[in-house]
Amino acid sequence: MSAVSSSSAALQPAAPKVLSARYMAWYRFSRNPAAVIGAFIVTSVILIAVFAPLIAPYAEHVGSVVNFRARHLPPDLEYLAGTDKVGRDILSRTIFGFRISLLLVIGVLGVSVPIGTILGLVSGYAGGMTERVITGLTNIMLALPPLVMALAIGNVLEPNLTNAMISVTLLWWTWHARLVYRVTRTVASEDYIEAARLSGASHMHILFREILPNCVAVISVKTTLDAAYVILFGASLSFLGLGVKPPTPDLGSMVADGRQYLPDMWWGVLTPGFAIFYATLGFNLLGDGLRDMFDVEA
């Protein structure tokens, strides 16, 4: 545009085009190899879990199959990852193990994230006594050692998947409550919140329509990173015998089983151990990538 002919353009300047936030976020994400790898891993884990019956070479080995003739076989063409102490295909059981891990993730985060988010929003916005009670409770819960709590709950109640989920959920909401509380405090002091209040918006409107959308980025990053920790934590619980009951295949208990025959029968822990590592790594990379993409701290 020439400067001389700008008399009419002066009112409607041909200023540089504004890039949309979505484009910039996608650009940051797609240029980050770690994030793309993370997204690929997480997608593959989800696909494996969903289509487990189709993928697993010996889907029936998930149940209580016993085939003593084939026990403790090292990896070969028939059993790609070897067999366990009762002759079941470790690869098939690992593939199904992803299902339990994801189930745990969905169960734990599906309950604890909404609870934590709501408590964080309310405590950050309301202030006063409400704030003190909720943040106080959060701090007390955070001071409890999670594994000890889980052991206690597992011992009082019956050790199974549901109870494991409950015990993890009971502790997990605190992290989200804290995070959302912090973001809410910042957002609530912005002019646009005051402007909405002065326009006559209700508290519900402000919490869920004005503040919550500003927390979404932080929550999704935190939730993705949390998925990795929940998988690890779930595996630890099953390793300690507090998770699912046999014969359901679970990555943690498979490692625990295989551990007894180390180091001679190394394949017993290799595949389930690698599966835990793979899923955890994927969620961690994806979470980091999302953090860069949204440009938030979580």
Added chain:
Amino acid sequence: MLLDVKDLNLSFRTYGQTRHILKGVNLQIPEGGRVALIGETGSGKSVTSKAILGTLPDTARITSGQILFDSEDILQKKAEAREKMKGTAFSIIMQDPLSSFNPVFRIGQHLEDVLRYADIRLGEVTNHEDRIRRIDEVLQMVQLGDPERVRKAYPAQLSGGMRQRVLIALALLHQPRLLIADEPGTALDVTIQDEILNLINRLVDENGLSLLMITHNLGVVRQTADDVYVMRFGEIVEHGPIGSIFRAPKQAYTQQLVEAIPALYGERVKEQPQVEVLEGEKPVIEVEDVSKIFESRRFLRGKSEFKAVQNVSFDVFRGEVFGLAGESGSGKTTMARMIMGIMEASTGSITIDGHTRGLWNKDKDLRKKIQIIYQNPGTSLNPKRTVRQTLSVPLKALGYDAQKIDARIRELLNYVELPEHYMSAYAHELSGGQKQRVAIARAIAAEPEIIILDEPTSALDVSVQASVIKLLQRLRDELGLTYLFISHDLSLMRNFCSRIAIMRKGQLVEQGTVRDVFENPKHDYTRTLISAIPVMTEEEEQQKPEVSAEVRAQFLV
């Protein structure tokens, strides 16, 4: 010619897209010359200065052109040689006096580090005592009376004006030949800004420096430059000696820019008519003897009190534009928040249209009557909500149904002169002026009678400011609004308000019609304030009230 920028082209590469930022920029600064580079946000003036200094970000690339300093192209020099020029050949006075310092180091440490590394680069050996002596000399040059106290202070312990002086000292440590000033004093109050500009002028004169002044304020340009370059979208639109640019700008853009500057005195002042007040008519806002005291209790230290507003009284009548002027810390925003009902007055009473003001959430009737427009449209619109969503909030509170809301939003966008397709836009897709228009639409949505304008244009460029002010005036006439206009920009108030009150440190020092206050200011502070405003012409300069140095000194912090 000391500096000669020839046909400089520069592009940025961000998000996979190349943007041509500087388009054939030509700029010349003679030895000992004072040159101003003016332009609005995004015009490329700061990028130009960074290209000269060699502090461009990695994403920038100079595609063609030369920057000759003493007839040598500095773009061809090796990185090491260019590094040596920083601080000695040219140096920059930074814009923001607070964020330019690391808060955990003392001022003396900042200055000494700069000096030591510059000495090392130049291959000179110096010791601590020697450096301190030189620092003290420079601090005295920038009129910081007690160099030792300044050196030992942490950045937060100095006032804004003092920090700006230290920044100037930082630029002068090595006697550069070209001083680049990037919006100096913009963040400071007008009285302090005036002092800073005088100081820069004196330093340039006494030391024979050349000056490149980068600013958007044309009044500042008149005070500190002889030649002017006008920049827009990366191009130099027009350049020439200051007199011809200001008196007879050739390009439409320059004309528009000059016209947009509110005048303080003379024919260009747009006198606002006084509102006729009928016999016995009650003011719509009555502020009576209001004080606000903030108490802070510190652990083991007892109570401390801060009087933000002290015994302030004024009346605003229907249809007026009442200006509340003052520098930072004068209590004008606190006053506004009390009228809004966001805060309660400690003593005294505020009456709005016959009702005593209570806190906003207990006072549903008043809430509809009075609205506010904030200073920064960037923070007063929720980034995650569209224009439609933002505007529907006050309408939902009125109980409108979806169809009625939609119709009213169209009507509101019409009022603020925005096309209807902006309904689905998010805040970041709008320019500063457009955002402020959305904020105005939100404020008038519920048909209020009074609108508090809290520096509604101070975050905007002058040409945008002019159009927003025009819009506000039109809305006042069409909708019969009353404005309480809070600002530190006295020249704008001269052209927009019908009456004005001046506040200082929580007290109201003077009030009256704008004409009276500007033509015959009574209080010394008002006189000081008016005399410090940068103006565009010599005639205006002469009509400003005379203030002696002693009187002025008394109001400088």
